[in-house]
Amino acid sequence: MDKVQEDWIEKNKELERLLGVRTMELEKSLKDYQELQEQLLLQEKLASLGQLSAGIAHEIKNPINFINNFSELSIEYVEEIKEELKKLSETEAKEEIGDLLQDIKANLEKILLHGKRADGIVKSMLMHSRGGQGEFVPTNLNTLLQEFVNLAFHGMRAGKTPINVSFEWNLDTEIGQVSIIAEDFSRVIVNLCNNAFDAMRSKSNTLGEAEQKSDYQPKLSIRTKQTGTKIIAEIEDNGAGIPEPILNRILEPFFTTKKGKEGTGLGLSITHDIVKAHKGTLSISSKEGEFTRFEISLPSIPSIK
């Protein structure tokens, strides 16, 4: 009797264990499913936004050109009026007119400045819709990474607010080739690096002067590896990180955390589009205040051996 009971207890335990495993599997697949659904929704949204923004960009380009052209002309006219004004004899009214003209000119220059800014945004929007002109060429991702990380670094150093960055390269020389449109894909690398530099600058700015000097050393890590038929490239910075609530929004067009003139909110969305056009995926992991890691996964070209 005891033997039977023991067997029962044993079997029950085993069943409980199996049930636990099964529940976990189901929970995981439910979670995977939800994640997939979220991703699909996001991709759909991105695709329609891309089309829409390209259409809007073309429509807006003409009015922006007019704004820029007419404000430029008006600045020239104000200059001419000021020249003419010099020929008149000095009076209080003349002085007043001179001051007003100066204000008008300053305003026109502001209109032109912001018109050019809008023009810049429209141009990067049109990049979204630029039809495939480049050619896919079998490429060594390591070489491309080295070239364009360097380019981004020197671009940043030559910019207005350079920071000191150390690099940690971890490139697997054994990885296979990937099929890439170099002109487009180089933008991916440069965009991701620029984002990393911004994130590290922003972290460094939030730290106190003393802390900043002693403890924080901005570091950009670049890694490549091959897993199966996928070539993986990772670009990781130890900057400000991305808060969890906005992590799944940062690929959306026009989503930006950068203030005012710094960002158009298109950099990462263009980056994402280009990676997708290469049949790849772009995934992000981040911890606020610690790091952000972008992982690009591309299909490798099957090697002929």
Place this chain on the structure above:
Amino acid sequence: MIKILIVDDERDVELLFRQKFRKEVRSGLIELAFAFSGDEALKLLDSEHPPEVVYVFSDINMPGMTGLELLEKVKSQFPAINVSMISAYGDTENYKKAMESGAKEFFTKPIDFDSLRVEIGKIINQE
């Protein structure tokens, strides 16, 4: 004095060109005419015998007749008139089509008025 026709469906183009070429017009170097569609442009060219216009600058993307269609018609009816395109779409396809149909130059928007001035200067020197 040479007469230039600008074709664009955006009416403010007239104001812009008149101001940009104010000095050239005032000094009698050039005369500007405007048409806001391909049809209007052809009518204008057809109303003068022989046509006074020596150079047509046309937008490509217009409702009704496109700039490229206008280009072909002008080239077949008035082969002596120069035609250049001005387009916001600077893609290779439009460029190739325009050049194959006999366009003299291809300018992109936003218009660089300095290069337009150079181009017009060349024609003035020829006349």
